[in-house]
Amino acid sequence: MSATLGTVKPFTVLVEGNIGSGKTSLLKHFAVFDDVNVLIEPVKQWRDVNGHNLLQLMYNDSERWGLMFQSYGQLTMMQNHLGTSNRPIKLMERSIFSNHYCFAENFRQSGKMSMPEFEVLSQWFLFLTTSPLLDFKVDLIIYLRTRPEIAMGRLLDRARGEETNVSLSYLQELHCLHDDWLIENRFPLPAPVVIIDADRDMEGMMSEYTKYESIILNRPMI
């Protein structure tokens, strides 16, 4: 852990993965530890910006509202990255990195976002993540890797409002982008990656979480 200006930076773990990869259940598993601060994806903020549901607008018409949604995603993710707490471990659900390398990149590749808009987002991303004034320190990435078909099954089971617009092909695109970033290293990695096979059922996943506990909690292996 590094120390700056009297505050200790927490050991920061990003929990990355497709929609329906089991991020929430992993975070719940680790939220019970006293030294862990869990920051869930700021979906609640995206749903209510002074009464406006940006997530719904984006799912309804991504070409029109994609930049607005992604820009607000950058802001709220940045706030999670920069926020302080007195707990030594921070687990973040997704990050400003997946916001850009997976979701904004998907907008670009699918042609749902115009190139000038993508350029503006990219320049913001570059400025924020490379500024010496802002600390985006990450120590570890957990990649919950799931087959898109399995993720789709979980989505259908839980039926979250805006997700009814999510198609299998969209999950496949996002899966490839997560692989591109976290396995193929086609975009810069801010920290080492641990890949967890997240195709298993709940019981199997629990045993995986336990297996990786010492790494995630930055404790010596026994």
Add this chain to the structure above:
Amino acid sequence: MSATLGTVKPFTVLVEGNIGSGKTSLLKHFAVFDDVNVLIEPVKQWRDVNGHNLLQLMYNDSERWGLMFQSYGQLTMMQNHLGTSNRPIKLMERSIFSNHYCFAENFRQSGKMSMPEFEVLSQWFLFLTTSPLLDFKVDLIIYLRTRPEIAMGRLLDRARGEETNVSLSYLQELHCLHDDWLIENRFPLPAPVVIIDADRDMEGMMSEYTKYESIILNRPMI
């Protein structure tokens, strides 16, 4: 001047005013002083973001491209605010403040920007300008106050590309917003304001600049 981490923050002056208020000629007047670092409005950047002219897109269809343009304006203005130099005085043409209080606010008032988009811009503005990590210190604001009719005459004379779409009514709206901010204090002021009557001809303006030299250059009055 305050000092942080070994660097001296320059005495920072914002030069604010409508399109056609004479900001460029004031900046040229002060650029000859050795201790002055002049940062012009980043219009050149807005015209060429990897080959895309955001300024032209915005003037062509502000409802569609307003957020993109304003978001990039925020970024480039922030870079001017945060940039360092070894000169003790910094003169900035416009600012992240007029970007928001005059130009974004005009989009909102005229209905050219949707409310969710304006909210996203506003939250970015609030985060950036209040973050303890970022220093937007301003020491003085020079307001070049011009009647919109005179500004319009200057625009017609100089015929800059994208400005051919600028109407007198738009200049009147911007004039009111500058007054709202810098005279009526309807938005927070980051520094004291000096109002210069910028309706005069070139010779008259030069004598005004000379009159305010010691204030702008932060020198003792003789």
